Amino acid sequence: MFALALLTCIVLRAFSAQAKVSDAFECKEFFYRNTEPGGMDQNAKKICQWTSKGIYYYATLYSVYHRIPLYSAYRFDPACSSDSGRPNVWHLEPQNRRNQNDYKGNQAISSDYSDTGYDRGHLYPNSFQCGDGRTATFTLTNAAPMDPCFNRIQWGKSEKDLRKPSTHLRKYNIIPQREISEDPERVIVPSHIWTAVCYKHNSDDSKSFSFGYIGENLPEGSISVMGVSALNYRLSALYSEHSDTSHSTLQNPPLLADEVHL
16 A cells, blocks of 8 residues: 655545546547557556546556556646646546446555555646646546655656746657556556657657656656667666566557657
8 A cells, every 4th residue: 555645635536537448549649640659558448538528638548457557648738837726636537447436446546555655646747737637637547656755856856847948849748657566565666757758840840859768766766868769778678677477567668659859
């Protein structure tokens, strides 16, 4: 079981943040060239995350076996670059259970984070959205256990640095993912956190670019910035190291889109 040390007053609500769960993404606009990463768990749930207004805000691939998201894909909105207005409500995903009382069989719940010292780490950062979009990021299908020092200091700085130049960009496609480690009681603690970034210029491809960065989910975990090809190579090595022959989630590394420009 795991927990968020920073927030002390957490209220769970089941239906404020909603999603469409299906065998195929109906929100592929959040992926570069509308193409999702390959080599992932074929049994993972494909979720288009939205709120009660029915607007899709991002896409999530969620492992009901490991009870963490494998990635969330989204477009950065430079108009929503403030940390203000952070909600204190975490939501459950109604469609990931067989009945109203059966959340635990398919996803993480609040008690999984209790008294563990882990943060609920956003894959899609709440500060990259605003209004209903920010509310939509506070679902437990968009969170994984992160060391609080790594989450709030090293990874938090990377998120802030990513916002700075993006105010001059119109579109970001970003796919953060948790690279999986040893199984605890219910929810997998990721060994590494990584993000792939692609900026596609509207009219001049020579101004398009991509890059990635990765860090170890430890108090002193450092973050390395690299090209997408180098990130793919690094992920291949990590997935081989943490290969799980008992379940398909870890058998293949993700295949990210090719380099655009660096």
